[in-house]
Amino acid sequence: MSQESIISLLEAHKKHPNLKIRLKEKAELFTHRLFYTLFDAETPVAENLKEVETIFTELVDLVCWKTEKPCHTVWEQYVSKLPNILEKLNLDACATTQNDPASHSIEEVYLCYPGFHAIAVYRLAHELHKMGFPMVPRLMTEYAHRLTGVDINPGAQIGDSFFIDHATGVVIGETTIIKNNVKIYQGVTLGALSVSKKMQNVKRHPTIEDNVTIYANATILGGETIIGANSVIGGNVWLTSSIPANSLVTHTPEIKIKTVNHE
Known part of the structure; x- marks a missing residue:
């Protein structure tokens, strides 16, 4: 050619x-x-x-x-x-x-x-x-x-005194609402349950109320999901529904430890 x-x-x-x-x-x-x-x-x-x-x-x-x-x-x-x-x-x-x-x-x-x-x-x-x-x-x-x-979409609404620690891997979607004095850690996702194009003009991402702490690698999804004020979300938690104010949400993994015999 x-x-x-x-x-x-x-x-x-x-x-x-x-x-x-x-x-x-x-x-x-x-x-x-x-x-x-x-x-x-x-x-x-x-x-x-x-x-x-x-x-x-x-x-x-x-x-x-x-x-x-x-x-x-x-x-x-x-x-x-x-x-x-x-x-x-x-x-x-x-x-x-x-x-x-x-x-x-x-x-x-x-x-x-x-x-x-x-x-x-x-x-x-x-x-x-x-x-x-x-x-x-x-x-x-x-x-x-x-x-x-x-990754913070410019359409998100974020209140005063926001703190992201360590930062890497954080995702905050377009219709997320974050109120005042919220702390989040690395790997947190505030995302959507559906990525269908027809959801473009719908609130797809969660609302985080005042004074909430979200620890590393937690995933919170859905436009109707509300995390109540003063709540603590533990590391690796997966949430797709609302929780009331003053909640503590934790993820308990099953850990198996095998002892090796060195005789």
Whole structure:
């Protein structure tokens, strides 16, 4: 096959005119610069916000290909939300220092904790998601997913003082509701019972009430599943139905120990 034929076939199969890989790169740069603006002590806020706005304008040009959904007015709304987002993130960081004895300073949380990093990107993406800004919120949280191993859909609703310890393998689905002062550990899944496409506009993921702790590798599924306030969910628990407030749910594995005779 000639080079010209190969090129012709490749061009024939490129069927998505709005699929631009640099959109992903720009979304990641936008997220990166937002971090510097909000957290870095050496970064001047006013100067950096102008840079972030410039990147956002480029994102608008790349992602808003549906002319019936104008995006150019989103930035002013979004930037007004940043002080409140930062306030919430400071509460998340404090929750980490208060709940993890391995945390030695607030700076350590901001710089070292993948759980906090994932929550921060989620909160920044969630506000854009609520405004209906297309694609970019998901690209932001997938960027965090790649960096931290934590998969939080930007559509999830998460309250104040949220803490994810160790982080890796955590999955929080699109219609999850998490209220205040919730702690979860590595490998936790807050997922759906069904992945049918017809469930797209239905609440598919659980609700976690205030002050709940969910330990490692627990799986909680279903849109009607509610974990009552002040409950503790033990490691490796599998739940598909609601539990009342102040519950303790544990998984007891059957362990068999065989003693080897070394005579």
